[in-house]
Amino acid sequence: MADGWISARAGSGIFVSDEAPRGRPHALAQFLTPAKTDSKARPLAITYGSVDDFPLVPWARIQSKIWKAGSTSALGDECDIGWPALRSAIAAHLNALRGIRCDSNRILIVSSTQSAIDLIFRAVAQAGEPILMENPGYPAARAAIRAHRLQEIVVPIDAEGISIAEGEMASPEARLAYVTPACQFPTCSVMSASRRRELLGWAERKDAFIVEDDWNSHAFFESNHPPDPLASTNPDRVFYIYSFNRIMFPGIRIAALIPPARFVDKMLKIRRAIDCFTNVANQMALEEFIRRGFLSGHMRASRLTNLARRAAMHRAVLAHMPDFVTVDPVQAGLHVVAELHQGADGPLAAKARRRGFDCSALSDFSLGTPSRQALLLGFAAFTNDVIERSVADLSRALFDEDCEPAALARA
Numbered sequence: 443m444a445d446g447w448i449s450a451r452a453g454s455g456i457f458v459s460d461e462a463p464r465g466r467p468h469a470l471a472q473f474l475t476p477a478k479t480d481s482k483a484r485p486l487a488i489t490y491g492s493v494d495d496f497p498l499v500p501w502a503r504i505q506s507k508i509w510k511a512g513s514t515s516a517l518g519d520e521c522d523i524g525w526p527a528l529r530s531a532i533a534a535h536l537n538a539l540r541g542i543r544c545d546s547n548r549i550l551i552v553s554s555t556q557s558a559i560d561l562i563f564r565a566v567a568q569a570g571e572p573i574l575m576e577n578p579g580y581p582a583a584r585a586a587i588r589a590h591r592l593q594e595i596v597v598p599i600d601a602e603g604i605s606i607a608e609g610e611m612a613s614p615e616a617r618l619a620y621v622t623p624a625c626q627f628p629t630c631s632v633m634s635a636s637r638r639r640e641l642l643g644w645a646e647r648k649d650a651f652i653v654e655d656d657w658n659s660h661a662f663f664e665s666n667h668p669p670d671p672l673a674s675t676n677p678d679r680v681f682y683i684y685s686f687n688r689i690m691f692p693g694i695r696i697a698a699l700i701p702p703a704r705f706v707d708k709m710l711k712i713r714r715a716i717d718c719f720t721n722v723a724n725q726m727a728l729e730e731f732i733r734r735g736f737l738s739g740h741m742r743a744s745r746l747t748n749l750a751r752r753a754a755m756h757r758a759v760l761a762h763m764p765d766f767v768t769v770d771p772v773q774a775g776l777h778v779v780a781e782l783h784q785g786a787d788g789p790l791a792a793k794a795r796r797r798g799f800d801c802s803a804l805s806d807f808s809l810g811t812p813s814r815q816a817l818l819l820g821f822a823a824f825t826n827d828v829i830e831r832s833v834a835d836l837s838r839a840l841f842d843e844d845c846e847p848a849a850l851a852r853a
């Protein structure tokens with residue numbers, strides 16, 4: 443009120459004053475979902491991993507050991523751009539799990555995939571420059587593209603991932619592409635070997651760069667090993683991102699960014715200009731967590747948990763919605779794409795949300811009209827019982843005309 447933004451009218455209330463600017467929201471705000479007000483996953487949300495099985499006891503012991511040791515290192519005293527021991531541990535981890543061979547000096551520790559993408563665009567992209575982007579695609583990447591005022595060239599996704607031939611046709615001058623090859627968001631398709639070759643060939647031919655978001659490479663069920671990352675084949679053309687926020691828990695705020703060697707110095711300088719480094723005690727704890735095998739143990743265990751939850755989801759969908767949706771049995775990822783036999787996914791997902799489900803539609807992540815209509819049903823954050831009950835209730839809420847809403851209150 444003192445600044446003149448709001449004014450009081452006696453007897454009627456407090457109002458936004460006529461002087462208050464009524465500009466349009468910042469472009470970024472249009473592409474991000476509203477801030478979450480609670481941290482608990484509502485049934486069938488796709489944005490949560492299985493944090494309930496995270497081994498908190500060893501994590502807490504390691505954290506407490508770090509603080510008890512009384513070293514000033516944990517206070518961030520000597521940490522520049524990333525705790526050196528953590529960078530070495532991540533280099534070994536990525537070598538063993540993802541076949542990436544790289545010197546630890548090439549690894550930058552950042553706080554998220556989002557911050558890595560932002561850093562990459564600052565280092566290599568100019569406003570107005572075209573970038574090939576998966577469609578449907580990851581809204582946080584799309585938000586970064588808009589924030590940097592890049593020109594988004596949408597490239598349709600099919601069962602084999604992005605087709606770079608289509609992207610090249612749409613924008614022959616594009617020199618940048620964002621992709622999620624191990625597990626496409628949100629279709630969960632895995633990029634085929636031939637598409638990988640084409641993408642790398644394009645980058646080489648065009649002197650272009652690929653942003654590889656290697657998320658969910660741990661959520662691969664058909665064999666023990668997800669396909670090799672693009673960065674393991676051509677590290678000079680790929681900015682590789684590997685986030686611990688999803689593999690461990692979102693609050694850890696640690697991700698690794700591996701740029702092509704010639705960009706490391708430039709990116710370190712940019713990083714220094716933004717926020718220098720991420721929480722050091724967490725970095726130290728993660729280093730010990732990796733070194734002592736807790737991370738690989740957790741990844742093995744949560745793969746089994748997710749495998750069981752995924753099977754529960756498939757069973758529930760088959761039991762309760764067989765006439766309405768079909769789920770592809772081979773896709774990767776921590777949610778299933780339940781393709782609708784008929785009708786539009788947007789209104790159906792909106793109806794589900796009104797009934798208390800955190801339900802997303804494939805078209806929520808698409809620009810233009812998507813080639814298929816599907817509901818995205820998350821399973822990683824829920825026990826088998828909750829999955830079974832939620833899918834049954836969701837089916838009643840969406841497809842049963844005589845649905846009794848009281849049953850849904852349990853979900």
Ligand SMILES: Cc1ncc(COP(=O)(O)O)c(C=O)c1O
Nearest residue numbers: 554555556580627655657685687
């Ligand atoms: C496509 C994709 N990439 C990366 C991430 C992890 O993001 P961050 O590291 O910013 O938490 C997510 C999280 O859901 C995602 O959907």
